[in-house]
Amino acid sequence: MSHVRLTIFFKYLTLYIELKMLKDSTSKPKKRLPRLKISTIEEDIQFQDMNSQNVKYVHGTNSASLSGLAHFRALLTMEQIDGTGWFHKDGLKSGERGNTIQSLGKNEPISNGVSLNYIQNYQQSIHTYSKYGETEKYYPVLYCFDSDLDLEINEKIQEHPVTKGGISIDKIKAIYVPNEFVEDAKKALFHTGQLSHVVKGFPDDKVIAVYRTARSHQMKQDISTENSGYQTDPLKKKLDETTRQKHVMVFSGFSELDYKDVDALETKITSILEDAIKIHSLDKLIVVAGATGDGIGRVYQIAKTLNIRTIGIVSEEAKKYYSNFPYCDEVFFCKRPKRNMESVR
Structure with a gap:
C-alpha cells in the first residue's frame, strides 16, 4: 500500500513540475526571429x-x-x-x-x-x-x-x-x-x-x-564628369580625360643638377616601372614628370623603351628654352600664378 501511494505521489510531483515549467516558458513571450532567406542549391x-x-x-x-x-x-x-x-x-x-x-x-x-x-x-x-x-x-x-x-x-x-x-x-x-x-x-x-x-x-x-x-555607376560617373563645367578650364578637362581610369606615376627630383650615380638612378627607375607593369598592366600606366630629359627626366626615356605612355607638365616659360620634348607623348603647358612669377624674379 505504501508503495502504491509513493508511486502516485511521484506521478503528481512530475506532473506539477511539468506544468510549472510550461507556465514559466509561456509567461515571458519571446521575440520571434525573422525567417532566413536561403537559396538552396x-x-x-x-x-x-x-x-x-x-x-x-x-x-x-x-x-x-x-x-x-x-x-x-x-x-x-x-x-x-x-x-x-x-x-x-x-x-x-x-x-x-x-x-x-x-x-x-x-x-x-x-x-x-x-x-x-x-x-x-x-x-x-x-x-x-x-x-x-x-x-x-x-x-x-x-x-x-x-x-x-x-x-x-x-x-x-x-x-x-x-x-x-x-x-x-x-x-x-x-x-x-x-x-x-x-x-x-x-x-x-x-x-x-x-x-x-x-x-x-x-x-x-x-x-x-x-x-x-x-558598370551603370561608372557610366553615370563619366556623364557627370563630362557635364561638370570643365569649359572654364579646357587644360584641366584635357588632363583629366587623358588620365581618367589610369594609374599615374609622378616622378619628381633634380633636373639640371642631375645625380651623382646616374646608373643607380636608371636601375631603380627601371625596376619601379617594370613592377608597375606587372601590377597595373601596361595600358593603365602613365608616367608624368617635368617634360625635360635631364636628371629625374631620364624616366621618360626608360618609360618609352618599356612602351609606357608619357606626359610632361611644365610651365609655359619652358617654351622659351625647349623647342621639343622627344620622350613625351604629350606636354601640358600650365600658366604659372603671378605671385610665383614675381618670387622667381
Whole structure:
C-alpha cells in the first residue's frame, strides 16, 4: 500500500513540475526571429546549369583573357605569362594580382598553376576574381571544368585547388559570359574551333547583378564628369580625360643638377616601372614628370623603351628654352600664378 501511494505521489510531483515549467516558458513571450532567406542549391539556376554539364571546378576572370586563350590555346600560369613577351606589349589586363605575382620565381604552386574554385563557390569567382585587372572595358568570364584535371591541393587553402601547369582548351567544358556579350566572346574564340561552341550566357542574370551595378555607376560617373563645367578650364578637362581610369606615376627630383650615380638612378627607375607593369598592366600606366630629359627626366626615356605612355607638365616659360620634348607623348603647358612669377624674379 505504501508503495502504491509513493508511486502516485511521484506521478503528481512530475506532473506539477511539468506544468510549472510550461507556465514559466509561456509567461515571458519571446521575440520571434525573422525567417532566413536561403537559396538552396536546388534553387540556384547557375549551379544547376553547370552541374548538368558535370562541371566540378571554375575559374573566374574577365574578357581580356579571351585573346590570350585564343592565341596560346590554353589558360597560362603566371610564370608562363611573366616569361612570354606577347603579354608585355600591352600588359596584363586580367587575373589575380596578389599572391600569384608575389610567388613568381619561388617555384610555388600558385604561380606554376591556375587557381580554381569548387563549383559551389562559383559566385566568389565571379564577384571577386573577375574584378582583377581592368573592369571598365571588360566583362566577367567564368571558365568551367570537369574532374579531368591534374590538381595540387594545399592543406592551408583547400578551397582553392591549383592545377599543375596551365589548362589546355580541350579541358574547358563551358564558358559563361553576360548574355549581351555571347556573340562577342564567340567571335574572339572563333579560330579555336570547339571553344566558340561552349560559350553561354549566364542563365540567371542576378548572378552578375554586382557587375551591372558597377558598370551603370561608372557610366553615370563619366556623364557627370563630362557635364561638370570643365569649359572654364579646357587644360584641366584635357588632363583629366587623358588620365581618367589610369594609374599615374609622378616622378619628381633634380633636373639640371642631375645625380651623382646616374646608373643607380636608371636601375631603380627601371625596376619601379617594370613592377608597375606587372601590377597595373601596361595600358593603365602613365608616367608624368617635368617634360625635360635631364636628371629625374631620364624616366621618360626608360618609360618609352618599356612602351609606357608619357606626359610632361611644365610651365609655359619652358617654351622659351625647349623647342621639343622627344620622350613625351604629350606636354601640358600650365600658366604659372603671378605671385610665383614675381618670387622667381
